[in-house]
Amino acid sequence: MLLAMYSIFVFIFIGYMANVLRLVGNKHSGILLGFLVNFALPAQIFNGTYHANVSLDFLLVCLISLLSNLFAGLFILFIGRIFRFERSVLITLCFMAMLGNTLYLGFPFVQGALGEAQANQVIIFDQFVTGIPFAFLAPVLLSLNGKTAFSFSGVLKRLFKSPLFLALICGALFRLIPFEIPQALFAPLKSLAQTATPVALFAIGVQLNLRGILEWKYPTLLLGAKMFIAPLLLFFFVKAFFGEFSNTWKMALIEVAMPPLVSGVAIIYKAGFNAKVALNAVTFGILVSFISIPLWLYFV
Structure with missing residues (x-):
C-alpha cells in the first residue's frame, strides 16, 4: 500500500511540476x-x-456503493437547504458528491492495497458506479442551466459513443465466447493498459491548483460527505449484514472513499455552475486521500 501511495504521489507531483515549469x-x-x-x-x-x-x-x-454515493449528494442537498446555499454552489456540491475518482485514482490505490484481482474488478465497478451515472447526470446538469435539453436518447447516444463504455461491452461479449482466448494475445493490450495509470495520474497533476486549498469551507463540506459520510454508510452496512470485510467490500470502501471525479469539473464549468468550488474540492480531496484511505483500511 505504501509503495502504491508513493508511486501515485510521484506521478501526480511530476505532472504538477511539469505544469508549473510550463513543460506541458x-x-x-x-x-x-x-x-x-x-x-x-x-x-x-x-x-x-x-x-x-x-x-x-x-x-x-x-x-x-452507488446508493452510498447518492446519499452523500442528498446529505449535501439537505444541509444546503437548511443554510440556504446559493443555487450554483448547491448544485455543484451535490453533483460532485455523487461521483468519485474511482478509475484514475481508485485503481492504483486498490491495486496497491489488494492486488491485481481486485484491481480488475475496479474496471467494472467504475462503469456501474461512476461511468454510467456520470453519463446520465451530466446531461441533467447541463439542462438545469439551459445548455441542452435532457433526453434518454441523448444519454444512450453518449454512452455508445464512449470508448470506455464500448470497451466494457466488448469485454463482456468476449466472455461469452465458448473457449478461452490465449493469454499471449493479450500481451499488446496489457502493455497499452499499463500506461493508463501513470498517464492518468500525470494528467491529474497537470490540472492541480494548490492555491484553491485556501478556500476550504465548501470543499470541506463536499469532501466530508463524499469521503466520510458515504464510506461510513457502506461501512455500517457491511458490518451489519456481513460482519467482516471481504476483499471485494474493501475494494468498494476504497472506491466510495475516493475524492470527487476530475471530469466532473469540466461538466460543472460547461454548465456554468461554480467550477472554482469543484476544482478546489478535487485538489484538496487528492491530498486528503493519502491520509483517509489508509485510515479506512486500518478500521477494516
Missing part, C-alpha cells in the same frame, strides 16, 4: 487525454472486464 501546454495535455480516453483506458477496461470475476454478489457491492 494545453496542446500536450489534449494529446495525453486523447490517448488516455481513447486508447489506454479502453485497453485497461477491456482487459479488466474479460478477466474479472463478476457475480450477483459483486453487483450488490456496486449497488450499495
Whole structure:
C-alpha cells in the first residue's frame, strides 16, 4: 500500500511540476487525454472486464456503493437547504458528491492495497458506479442551466459513443465466447493498459491548483460527505449484514472513499455552475486521500 501511495504521489507531483515549469501546454495535455480516453483506458477496461470475476454478489457491492454515493449528494442537498446555499454552489456540491475518482485514482490505490484481482474488478465497478451515472447526470446538469435539453436518447447516444463504455461491452461479449482466448494475445493490450495509470495520474497533476486549498469551507463540506459520510454508510452496512470485510467490500470502501471525479469539473464549468468550488474540492480531496484511505483500511 505504501509503495502504491508513493508511486501515485510521484506521478501526480511530476505532472504538477511539469505544469508549473510550463513543460506541458494545453496542446500536450489534449494529446495525453486523447490517448488516455481513447486508447489506454479502453485497453485497461477491456482487459479488466474479460478477466474479472463478476457475480450477483459483486453487483450488490456496486449497488450499495452507488446508493452510498447518492446519499452523500442528498446529505449535501439537505444541509444546503437548511443554510440556504446559493443555487450554483448547491448544485455543484451535490453533483460532485455523487461521483468519485474511482478509475484514475481508485485503481492504483486498490491495486496497491489488494492486488491485481481486485484491481480488475475496479474496471467494472467504475462503469456501474461512476461511468454510467456520470453519463446520465451530466446531461441533467447541463439542462438545469439551459445548455441542452435532457433526453434518454441523448444519454444512450453518449454512452455508445464512449470508448470506455464500448470497451466494457466488448469485454463482456468476449466472455461469452465458448473457449478461452490465449493469454499471449493479450500481451499488446496489457502493455497499452499499463500506461493508463501513470498517464492518468500525470494528467491529474497537470490540472492541480494548490492555491484553491485556501478556500476550504465548501470543499470541506463536499469532501466530508463524499469521503466520510458515504464510506461510513457502506461501512455500517457491511458490518451489519456481513460482519467482516471481504476483499471485494474493501475494494468498494476504497472506491466510495475516493475524492470527487476530475471530469466532473469540466461538466460543472460547461454548465456554468461554480467550477472554482469543484476544482478546489478535487485538489484538496487528492491530498486528503493519502491520509483517509489508509485510515479506512486500518478500521477494516
